[in-house]
Amino acid sequence: MMSLLEVKNLQVRVEEREILHGLTLTVNTGEIHAIMGPNGSGKSTLSHVIAGKPGYEVTGGEILFKGEDLLEMAPDERAAKGVFLAFQYPVEIPGVATMTFLRTALNAQRKARGESEYSTPDFLKKVREVAKSLNIPQDMLKRGVNVGFSGGEKKRNEVLQMALFEPSLCILDEMDSGLDIDALRIAADGVNALRSPDRAMVVITHYQRLLNYIVPDVVHVMSRGRVVKSGGKDLALELEESGYAQFDDAA
């Protein structure tokens, strides 16, 4: 069976500095992978390169998504193909109502896939359902995208989009940063509701805490731009005790 995401020997530079030095990662449909590692190990760089953020120079290796060369695609093409990055710091977009944004994005993706656009009633029904399950009040949807949202609300808004766009690969970049335990639980419940045999998730985090809520199938440890160890969910617990220092020399 073809893997959903294959990252092979990926080398990435930002300006003159190489951040990823030959990273390899394979994610199959239905799996949840956690990527852990210290600050500066290249976790966020990996998520940005997969999503197509400008400013990164890929100097070697490849990324295949559903067997296709992801690096050849514009960010919006990747989104339409089913790649979703939940941002560590979701941006505020004043003047763009959340509802307008959601509808524009959803219809743009559907159009790119050759699907018909959602009718307004169907769209509203769907958004309301998902928003309710995530405890997102209606008035939040009328406000500008993320404008005045708390950290927890911003992350819930990311999960809302994930539920709405139904991507086949979700990358959650430090979803736990800036969240208190209650906010984390709500966001994690939202993510767990989206677990599916048709979907894979890559959960990037510093801390094991998030993985108590989103339990991974595979845990990878990143250090200095490479995956240095992979294992089952117990690896995360191990790391919580022993720390990342042990991998410094290995890298």
Place this chain on the structure above:
Amino acid sequence: MNVAVVKTGTERRLSDVFVLARGRLPGDGRVAEVRQAAIATYERLGLPHRRIEEWKYTDLRALMREVLPLAPMPDTAALACAREALASAAMAGALKLVLVDGVVVAELSDLGASEQGVSVRTLREILENTGNAARADLLLSEASDAMISLNAAMATDGVVIGVADGAQLETPIQIVHIAVASQASAFTRSHVRIGNGARVTLVESFVAAGAARGYQAHDAVVVSIGDKAEFEHVRLMADAPDAVNITSDIITIGAGSKLNLFNMTRGGAVSRFQGFIKMAGEGSELSANGVNLLKGTQHGDTTLVVDHAVPHCTSREIFRAVLDDRAHSVFQGRIIVRPDAQKTDGKMMTRALLLSDEAEADNKPELEIFADDVTCGHGATSGALDETLLFYLRARGLSEKEAQALLIQAFLGEAIEQIGNDELRDYASSLAQHWLEARA
């Protein structure tokens, strides 16, 4: 006539233009004297240029070069062209007042269909009415500069609107300026007098008919707002891409009144909208906003002078410019707070969005504060679209153009949303949307 001043070819040409036009300019006696004095003032000052501080960024000697001769009186063919242009510019339900090449055209206007409490007359008929001792006052204004003087000297027509005390107008009044003649000037001057407690919305549209090219529209609007009145003035300028539009609004606001002013500049090769707004009665509120949407080599200038003459008045200004190609936008905002104008609350914010490396935005906010108990502030920014916002939208599936358009709409929205009238706000928004789509 004046040997001490070295004149450019342009100015000499203007004297000729005035002499040639004289027979077409309504009003004799005192009116003619006022015109003569105004042209003398203009001749002394000359066409504004970059060494005149107020015109530093809009050097008309370089950009406009000369004042073109008056457009001929519109003939049947011209009116047919105008009628066509009017069909797309007219707002449904508005009381229309139509000027073609600087002349009020009764057959295209709703002169007789006024709402209760509204009187509309033409400038021409008042200036020609020798029985009216005050008629020449229509050519005088509190604020003046070279271009306002030129307008007073050359004005051929305009509308004079009176709104009675307490009148609440349900539908907007729309003045539509239609240019038909190419390579010619139109000089219009309108007056609006709003009674105490009245409520009025005025839309002013500038459009080109069919093949009108290279013309000049010179307009002045003198507004006097009584006490406890509400006036919304929305100006939509969509002149031909090689036309010149120089407009001055001179507005006095009475006590406890509200003025909501909005200008959108989309057309014209060279344009200047200048507003001189005097807060003359305590407790009045001003909201003055605008957007410039410019591309190619268009030059658009919005200059606002807000004069807080009395205490306890509030003024807010929000201005946005979106510039593509080699377009040039100018925003000058001056807030004057007179010594007596304590408790003044004045703020302005101007932002320019540059879509090209060659576009230019000049933002010049100025505060002149002579009172000591006031709250005043200003801000100005210029920049490109935020890359992090663009990436966020693209990561959600929007194409580059879609993402840009959404962010530009949001950027403009902050100014457009200030329009009070729902239909006008939607209309202005759709005009901006149309401009964005035409860009792509």
